[in-house]
Amino acid sequence: MSRKGWRSGKGIRIADVAHLAGVSTATVSRVLANPDKVRTKTHDLVMEAVQRSGYTPNSVARNLRKRRTMTALVIVPNLANPVFAQILRGIDDELTRSGYGLVIGNLDNCAEREARYVDLALSRQVDGVILMNGRVPASGKRTMTEAGLPMVAMCAAIEGEGIPNVVVQDREASRAAVAYLTRLGHRSLGYIAGPAGNIIAAERLTGFLEGVVAAGLSERDLVRWEGRFVFEAGVAAAEAFLRLKRRPTAIYASCDESAIGFIKAIRAAGVRVPEDVSVIGFDGIEFADYIEPTLTTFRQPLHELGRTGAGVLLKMIRNDMKPEDWHIRLPLSLLERDTTAPVSSRASEMKRRSKA
Amino acid sequence: MSRKGWRSGKGIRIADVAHLAGVSTATVSRVLANPDKVRTKTHDLVMEAVQRSGYTPNSVARNLRKRRTMTALVIVPNLANPVFAQILRGIDDELTRSGYGLVIGNLDNCAEREARYVDLALSRQVDGVILMNGRVPASGKRTMTEAGLPMVAMCAAIEGEGIPNVVVQDREASRAAVAYLTRLGHRSLGYIAGPAGNIIAAERLTGFLEGVVAAGLSERDLVRWEGRFVFEAGVAAAEAFLRLKRRPTAIYASCDESAIGFIKAIRAAGVRVPEDVSVIGFDGIEFADYIEPTLTTFRQPLHELGRTGAGVLLKMIRNDMKPEDWHIRLPLSLLERDTTAPVSSRASEMKRRSKA
DNA sequence: TCGTAAGATGTAATCGATTACAAAATGTCG
DNA sequence: CGACATTTTGTAATCGATTACATCTTACGA
Numbered sequence: 001m002s003r004k005g006w007r008s009g010k011g012i013r014i015a016d017v018a019h020l021a022g023v024s025t026a027t028v029s030r031v032l033a034n035p036d037k038v039r040t041k042t043h044d045l046v047m048e049a050v051q052r053s054g055y056t057p058n059s060v061a062r063n064l065r066k067r068r069t070m071t072a073l074v075i076v077p078n079l080a081n082p083v084f085a086q087i088l089r090g091i092d093d094e095l096t097r098s099g100y101g102l103v104i105g106n107l108d109n110c111a112e113r114e115a116r117y118v119d120l121a122l123s124r125q126v127d128g129v130i131l132m133n134g135r136v137p138a139s140g141k142r143t144m145t146e147a148g149l150p151m152v153a154m155c156a157a158i159e160g161e162g163i164p165n166v167v168v169q170d171r172e173a174s175r176a177a178v179a180y181l182t183r184l185g186h187r188s189l190g191y192i193a194g195p196a197g198n199i200i201a202a203e204r205l206t207g208f209l210e211g212v213v214a215a216g217l218s219e220r221d222l223v224r225w226e227g228r229f230v231f232e233a234g235v236a237a238a239e240a241f242l243r244l245k246r247r248p249t250a251i252y253a254s255c256d257e258s259a260i261g262f263i264k265a266i267r268a269a270g271v272r273v274p275e276d277v278s279v280i281g282f283d284g285i286e287f288a289d290y291i292e293p294t295l296t297t298f299r300q301p302l303h304e305l306g307r308t309g310a311g312v313l314l315k316m317i318r319n320d321m322k323p324e325d326w327h328i329r330l331p332l333s334l335l336e337r338d339t340t341a342p343v344s345s346r347a348s349e350m351k352r353r354s355k356a
Numbered sequence: 357m358s359r360k361g362w363r364s365g366k367g368i369r370i371a372d373v374a375h376l377a378g379v380s381t382a383t384v385s386r387v388l389a390n391p392d393k394v395r396t397k398t399h400d401l402v403m404e405a406v407q408r409s410g411y412t413p414n415s416v417a418r419n420l421r422k423r424r425t426m427t428a429l430v431i432v433p434n435l436a437n438p439v440f441a442q443i444l445r446g447i448d449d450e451l452t453r454s455g456y457g458l459v460i461g462n463l464d465n466c467a468e469r470e471a472r473y474v475d476l477a478l479s480r481q482v483d484g485v486i487l488m489n490g491r492v493p494a495s496g497k498r499t500m501t502e503a504g505l506p507m508v509a510m511c512a513a514i515e516g517e518g519i520p521n522v523v524v525q526d527r528e529a530s531r532a533a534v535a536y537l538t539r540l541g542h543r544s545l546g547y548i549a550g551p552a553g554n555i556i557a558a559e560r561l562t563g564f565l566e567g568v569v570a571a572g573l574s575e576r577d578l579v580r581w582e583g584r585f586v587f588e589a590g591v592a593a594a595e596a597f598l599r600l601k602r603r604p605t606a607i608y609a610s611c612d613e614s615a616i617g618f619i620k621a622i623r624a625a626g627v628r629v630p631e632d633v634s635v636i637g638f639d640g641i642e643f644a645d646y647i648e649p650t651l652t653t654f655r656q657p658l659h660e661l662g663r664t665g666a667g668v669l670l671k672m673i674r675n676d677m678k679p680e681d682w683h684i685r686l687p688l689s690l691l692e693r694d695t696t697a698p699v700s701s702r703a704s705e706m707k708r709r710s711k712a
Numbered sequence: 713t714c715g716t717a718a719g720a721t722g723t724a725a726t727c728g729a730t731t732a733c734a735a736a737a738t739g740t741c742g
Numbered sequence: 743c744g745a746c747a748t749t750t751t752g753t754a755a756t757c758g759a760t761t762a763c764a765t766c767t768t769a770c771g772a
Binding site (some may be wrong): 061 | 367410415416419436442444445476499665
């Protein structure tokens with residue numbers, strides 16, 4: 001490439017193209033942005049110069065001038081969690097359709113990392129933020145809110161901050177899980193919870209307790225274990241379970257990973273699923289269908305959730321919110337598979353006997 | 357906030373801070389970038405103005421002026437794959453240590469999406485690119501290379517393009533897998549391959565075939581199935597396997613997901629693992645330890661891989677490459693678990709008899 | 713052919729920071 | 743105290759696009 005008359009530097013600027021085509025930079029810009037506002041002849045002339053020079057507009061400059069970046073930030077608690085990976089696909093799809101890009105802010109379950117992304121947002125590198133971490137990062141709470149930065153909460157709701165929420169019906173599904181298990185005859189239940197401070201975990205727990213009340217069970221029919229939405233939490237719960245004198249006949253795990261860890265550990269100890277214990281999970285990750293027995297669980301509409309949430313963010317950015325956009329709750333669906341069964345005859349007998 | 361003397365607009369600019377502190381923008385900039393090049397008194401004055409105004413520098417403007425964004429792009433074939441999720445953590449860790457940010461470009465197994473990220477790179481929104489997709493995107497091949505954009509290939513090597521490679525020893529591990537199985541006495545093997553055009557898949561296949569030769573086996577001792585690095589591929593392979601008259605006694609799956617799908621499907625058909633068939637996977641995903649029986653597999657050093665790759669990219673950006681940085685191959689480690697066992701007595705007997 | 717409206721193009725300001733260079737302030741020493 | 747070296751600070755150019763406004767063309771009817 002030894003064309004002359006160009007800057008010797010590296011990048012090709014709009015000015016270079018303009019010079020090459022013998023027009024002004026304004027014209028080049030117009031050709032690229034509003035081809036119909038320019039004479040055909042000029043258009044072709046400029047396009048040829050663009051081709052020849054291999055020009056690509058510098059979007060950093062464009063973003064500065066236009067005061068927007070066409071990019072959204074998504075804060076994710078943990079990328080390794082397949083639930084979030086799926087939601088991200090939905091978000092990406094929707095944003096792409098509107099020409100927006102996506103920056104993923106992975107917290108890796110570590111709240112301190114929020115600061116980094118707050119900075120990204122405040123330094124005007126993104127036009128909006130999707131929060132899947134259940135809160136406006138503390139370090140930017142005042143600033144982000146005051147700056148009027150468009151934000152949407154997904155998965156975990158953020159109440160009372162003027163932020164729209166797009167979530168699934170965790171509570172209802174939890175209630176339904178309990179109802180499902182009691183319908184199978186189970187009257188003593190175990191619950192593997194999520195992390196203590198976690199909003200989603202709290203929702204699911206609330207639903208569980210509501211379901212318990214609705215089923216007419218008392219606290220004495222329950223056992224609860226802490227968890228952290230990971231395999232190990234299920235394993236730990238299993239250890240506690242195995243030490244129990246009077247074991248529940250059904251377990252509700254607030255996420256599939258915990259359910260899977262739990263099942264693995266109790267089966268290793270000789271407990272049969274579902275003959276001795278029924279287990280139901282939550283999330284509907286792909287893996288749940290590949291363990292043995294296949295896991296009964298509630299499936300989240302992950303892709304739809306992502307698309308919907310991104311859609312709301314776009315409306316927010318465009319200042320086009322409708323009343324119904326501020327609070328969206330998508331339903332889950334029960335996947336009945338092989339880890340749940342009617343309470344075993346032995347247990348039923350005990351129950352029947354005590355009833356008589 | 358009704359301080360006066362400021363622009364009524366939304367964002368607070370460096371000029372506002374300068375005005376508030378009674379200094380020039382240059383001084384504010386210096387206070388923030390080189391605090392020691394400024395008198396203490398001025399420093400404090402400016403900092404107070406920064407506090408009071410809640411100023412955050414606009415990094416779009418800074419990036420334009422500095423002609424760099426402190427951001428790297430990582431092109432990932434499929435975010436839902438836990439292998440990549442883990443690698444990303446490693447990359448993120450390393451980049452963060454150097455003050456760099458990270459944009460994830462998820463292809464979702466769809467090569468057309470490359471174009472979008474090529475544009476991101478060419479429009480100078482990132483300082484470098486990590487390619488995990490095994491090739492320089494066709495749409496930007498010429499341009500990206502000519503522009504001298506720092507690029508690094510990870511996972512899947514890209515040969516002969518002047519791009520450094522950071523990969524794992526796929527071929528060696530595949531060879532080792534075969535050696536391991538033959539050491540257990542298996543003489544007839546099945547192989548579940550990766551997608552046809554995929555470079556990683558090719559490497560692993562090559563290693564497998566090399567191992568077969570080294571073990572003195574012939575093509576007649578082998579069965580091979582196509583796969584696509586997903587569960588379903590394992591299930592499909594299992595169906596083919598079950599139809600076989602003379603079944604291999606050991607299967608090597610080129611990724612854990614396929615191995616897991618395979619195991620699930622053959623067990624459902626009554627074939628025992630490892631008594632009837634040994635199975636070994638590849639990758640070492642967390643899940644492999646939660647199926648039944650636990651999966652023998654090769655673990656990739658994912659986090660290290662990510663950190664190393666990001667490290668090489670940073671050197672590339674800083675023009676600080678050393679000869680040994682251009683080709684790095686990390687070793688894998690065998691996780692011996694429960695899906696592999698010495699060939700069953702029946703099979704051994706057959707073999708012994710035929711030898712005699 | 714000319715006047716005028718509509719359309720095409722050019723000029724220069726702008727986005728918000730950084731930084732080379734100039735100017736001013738401070739400090740040091742004879 | 744004054745001359746000069748050394749810090750500090752300010753002025754203005756710069757990064758590379760977009761776009762309001764001004765200017766120049768073109769087209770068309772009188």
